[in-house]
Amino acid sequence: MAGSQTYYLTTPIYYVNDVPHIGHAYTTLACDVLARFMRLDGYDVKFLTGTDEHGQKVEKSAMNAGVEPQAFTDRVSKNFRDLVSLMNYSNDDFIRTTEKRHVESAQAFWRRLEERGEIYLGSYAGWYSVRDEAFYGEDELTTTPSGKKIAPTGAECEWVEEPSYFFRLSAWQDRLLEFYEKNPDFIAPAGKRNEVIAFVKSGLKDLSVSRTTFKWGIPVPGNPEHIMYVWLDALVNYITAVGYPEMGEGSEFAKRWPADLHMVGKDILRFHTVYWPAFLMAAEMAPPRRVFAHGWWTIEGQKMSKSLGNVIAPETLVNTYGLDQTRYFLLREVPFGNDGDFSHRAMVNRVNGNLANDYGNLVQRVLSMIGKNCGAAVPQPGPFTEADQALLGAAHALLDTVRGELKAQAFHKALDAIWAVVGDANRYVDEQAPWALKKTDPARMATVLYVLAETIRHLAILTQPVMPDASSKILDQLALGPDERGFGRLGEGGALKAGTPLPAPQGVFPRYVEETKGE
Numbered sequence: 001m002a003g004s005q006t007y008y009l010t011t012p013i014y015y016v017n018d019v020p021h022i023g024h025a026y027t028t029l030a031c032d033v034l035a036r037f038m039r040l041d042g043y044d045v046k047f048l049t050g051t052d053e054h055g056q057k058v059e060k061s062a063m064n065a066g067v068e069p070q071a072f073t074d075r076v077s078k079n080f081r082d083l084v085s086l087m088n089y090s091n092d093d094f095i096r097t098t099e100k101r102h103v104e105s106a107q108a109f110w111r112r113l114e115e116r117g118e119i120y121l122g123s124y125a126g127w128y129s130v131r132d133e134a135f136y137g138e139d140e141l142t143t144t145p146s147g148k149k150i151a152p153t154g155a156e157c158e159w160v161e162e163p164s165y166f167f168r169l170s171a172w173q174d175r176l177l178e179f180y181e182k183n184p185d186f187i188a189p190a191g192k193r194n195e196v197i198a199f200v201k202s203g204l205k206d207l208s209v210s211r212t213t214f215k216w217g218i219p220v221p222g223n224p225e226h227i228m229y230v231w232l233d234a235l236v237n238y239i240t241a242v243g244y245p246e247m248g249e250g251s252e253f254a255k256r257w258p259a260d261l262h263m264v265g266k267d268i269l270r271f272h273t274v275y276w277p278a279f280l281m282a283a284e285m286a287p288p289r290r291v292f293a294h295g296w297w298t299i300e301g302q303k304m305s306k307s308l309g310n311v312i313a314p315e316t317l318v319n320t321y322g323l324d325q326t327r328y329f330l331l332r333e334v335p336f337g338n339d340g341d342f343s344h345r346a347m348v349n350r351v352n353g354n355l356a357n358d359y360g361n362l363v364q365r366v367l368s369m370i371g372k373n374c375g376a377a378v379p380q381p382g383p384f385t386e387a388d389q390a391l392l393g394a395a396h397a398l399l400d401t402v403r404g405e406l407k408a409q410a411f412h413k414a415l416d417a418i419w420a421v422v423g424d425a426n427r428y429v430d431e432q433a434p435w436a437l438k439k440t441d442p443a444r445m446a447t448v449l450y451v452l453a454e455t456i457r458h459l460a461i462l463t464q465p466v467m468p469d470a471s472s473k474i475l476d477q478l479a480l481g482p483d484e485r486g487f488g489r490l491g492e493g494g495a496l497k498a499g500t501p502l503p504a505p506q507g508v509f510p511r512y513v514e515e516t517k518g519e
């Protein structure tokens with residue numbers, strides 16, 4: 001869409017040390033829903049995801065698997081690319097940090113920092129956690145009875161002593177604080193913002209940004225004994241994907257940077273809200289506009305972990321409950337930003353309650369009544385009553401509400417608002433009892449069914465970002481073409497035309513039936 005407003009959003013890039021689980025699927029899902037929403041709202045969207053393939057953690061995993069790191073990353077990265085079709089993500093690009101475009105970009109960014117005097121050579125002696133790929137100060141660690149040093153994240157640390165380049169992070173403390181002050185929406189949710197500010201106020205030390213004791217990374221330009229710290233390498237992916245180091249007028253970078261949103265899990269907030277804006281400011285480039293930190297999923301009340309054997313693969317959920325059901329559950333069940341628990345019970349309640357009973361039944365009831373009683377075509381409405389206008393008004397008002405909630409990444413509230421109208425519509429069906437009007441007042445029945453079909457049209461257009469396939473099936477049943485599904489069609493302007501023939505209705509949200517043992 002030429003000239004339309006741009007929106008650039010990113011997921012973290014996933015470490016290729018492991019197969020994807022629902023935590024990974026969740027971060028990308030949230031971005032996918034926003035990307036789809038913004039496209040339907042007329043924005044020129046770029047939605048980026050990818051894999052983080054360098055560093056000690058990945059090198060170790062490759063060694064454990066007995067494979068060369070490149071072959072290993074090719075294999076594991078594919079699992080994340082497969083997740084894209086499994087979960088129906090609509091990303092516009094998939095970046096791998098082992099790609100040439102990224103190696104060149106990371107090296108160009110390094111030189112840019114070096115030219116500005118932001119990087120100097122020294123030596124590092126301190127603690128490092130391979131699991132977190134992070135440096136820790138002695139004061140942050142606890143010691144186990146056996147003398148092991150443990151980071152606040154629970155990860156074990158090892159002592160590292162090696163020559164290292166440093167980034168002058170300490171020099172950016174005040175400018176970071178000023179930046180947070182001037183940009184109150186930069187870090188969300190608000191509680192996380194306060195944590196970051198407190199951390200920066202407590203004092204920043206210069207950051208080690210190169211390693212020499214292993215090889216799997218991007219060589220430091222001019223001193224290939226060193227490889228770049230994996231977090232510097234990884235963060236740069238966000239600018240690589242918009243064509244950096246090409247930054248001139250008319251470039252993709254000029255069009256899309258700064259990013260509108262980096263979506264991240266709460267564990268990697270510091271890298272995105274302290275290191276990354278400091279690197280960018282030091283490189284005389286704009287920091288991203290916003291970083292949102294979401295919470296973590298536990299499984300039936302327990303932390304997800306390999307040792308507990310309770311790691312859930314996204315595939316299992318999709319195969320058991322359905323794709324759109326899974327997408328809906330993950331964003332509806334837990335207020336976005338909070339930690340949440342996955343349980344089979346909660347999932348079944350959502351699938352059978354909100355989807356099969358509330359939304360699915362509404363659509364099925366209304367469309368079958370139209371099919372049977374209105375000649376399988378959009379009915380001709382008569383004058384609208386107050387009740388009709390109230391329901392249509394609620395449907396018309398939804399876009400603004402949903403837009404506002406999604407601007408704040410409040411997916412659960414956006415869905416609550418949509419389901420409030422689903423509830424209104426179901427109450428309206430019961431009150432108006434169109435089946436009874438069939439004999440007494442067929443013209444009024446036609447009006448009621450028209451109002452309901454029009455409400456369903458609004459609901460289905462607005463549920464597209466979260467449930468693309470199911471919504472599309474509903475819109476098909478309303479005989480709406482591909483160009484009649486954007487948000488521009490919401491409201492009276494795109495209203496259903498009486499007489500339009502409708503295809504035979506079919507169920508969209510099956511009930512989940514518990515398998516009974518012994519059957």
Ligand code: MSP
Pocket residue numbers: 011012013014015022023024026027052234235237263264265266267268295296297298304
């Ligand atoms: N490679 C880094 C990110 C670099 S971005 C420049 C990384 N990768 S990761 O694979 O470990 O994690 C990726 C994302 O998955 C993070 O946002 C993390 O919060 C998320 N999750 C991992 N486990 C999770 C849960 N149990 N629940 C929700 N999200 C979780 O960090």
